Amino acid sequence: MVPRGRAPANLEPSRMLRYVTAGTGSPRLSLARAGACHIALVEGEGLLFDxxxxxxxxxxxxxxxxxxxxxxxxxxxxxxxxADLGHFALTRWDHTPHPEPLHVYGPPGTAGIARTLFGPQGVYWADSRIRTEHPMGRGIFAARGGTPPRPKPDVRAHDVAHGLAAEGTGWRVLAGPASHAQPIAECYSYRLDVPERSIVYSGDTGVCPEMVDFARGADTLVHMCCFFDDALERLGMVSSVAGPSLAGRVAAGAGVRKLVLTHPQSEEMDTPEGIRRAIADAARHFDGEIFFAEDLMEV
Ligand SMILES: [Zn+2]
Structure with a gap:
């Protein structure tokens, strides 16, 4: 990918940390909301969440x-x-003559998924071989300014546990609790700490008391809000996914300054009236700033 897209007007490049909810959707297809994906830029270094x-x-x-x-x-x-991990990793690799390795972190199973996608005999193995070994691939590489030999995609995946997942210059990311798809699959939240600010992204979660401690002292909590509370109760999903009240309670318990709701799965919620109602429901529990995320919104 080349930086040719138009930046939205609300971005403020001068800030040291920028956190943008690039994709705020759910499994429900929406042209307005891409799948879950947030980007944090710390002095220009990009960290992707989902x-x-x-x-x-x-x-x-x-x-x-x-x-x-x-x-x-x-x-x-x-x-x-x-679902876009393959597209993202390969686009990043394919359009850059000599890209740096891409590190992918996640719950147990992440390294296996990366091997299945990018490893020898994996999903994209033939693609990688064609682009690095076939005259057509070598020609395109040369046309983009590459100098042979062309390396294959270098995706380094890490299964991480709760605690420090990764750190770099001026930032660290902690993996934390989430209650969603266990015991079939482990699920995490993440906390990004930079010197001036911390942001917690809940991932998908229902009631998870440990989330309050994990988010304590953070500036901003980006929390799942997929169905209204009455629907969650009726469908028996409160331990796995969140509505506005839970998001508000976690924000209040953690003492954050700002709550950002995301991941509306309910069609009823994803309307101007539904978003107003979700914010009002969260505000019954939390008296700080509340926003409902949109794609490419800086928070
Ligand atoms: Zn989800």
Missing amino acids: CGPGATLRLFQGGFCSQSVGHVFLTHHHYDHM
Whole structure:
């Protein structure tokens, strides 16, 4: 991907940390909401949180250069959070003559998924061989300014546990609790700490008391809000997914300044009236700032 897309007007490049909810959708198809994907830029270094369907195009639309991203943090392995990983990693590799390795972190199973996609005999193995060994691939590589030999995609995946997942210059990312798809699959939240600010992304979660401690002291909590509370109760899903009241309670308990709701799965919620209602429901529990995320919104 090249930085050719038009940046939205609300971006403020002068800030040290920018956190943009690039994709705010759910499994429900929406042209307005790409799959879950957030990008944090710390002094220009990109960290991606989830990589759901359409994320690569949405990042391009936002003017984000995929080459700036060296680290991808997956909250869990539902397709609405990782279906674009192949597209993102390969676009990043294919359009850059000599890209840096891409590190991918996530719950147990992440390394296996990366091997299945990018490893020898994996899903994209033939693609990688064609682009690195076939005269057509070598010609395109040379046309883009590459100098042979062309390396294959270098995706380094890491299964991580709760605690420090990765750190770099001026930032660290902690993996934390989420209650969603266990015991079948582990699911995480993430906390990004930079010197001036911390942002917690809940991933997908229902009631998870440990989330309050994990988010304590953070500036901003980006929290799932997929159905209204009465629907969650009726469908028996409160331990796995969140509505506005839970998001508000966690924000209040953690003492954050700002709550950002995301991932509306309910069609009823994803309307101007529904969003107003969700914010009002959250505000019954939390008296700080509340926003409902849109794609490419800086928070
Ligand atoms: Zn989801």
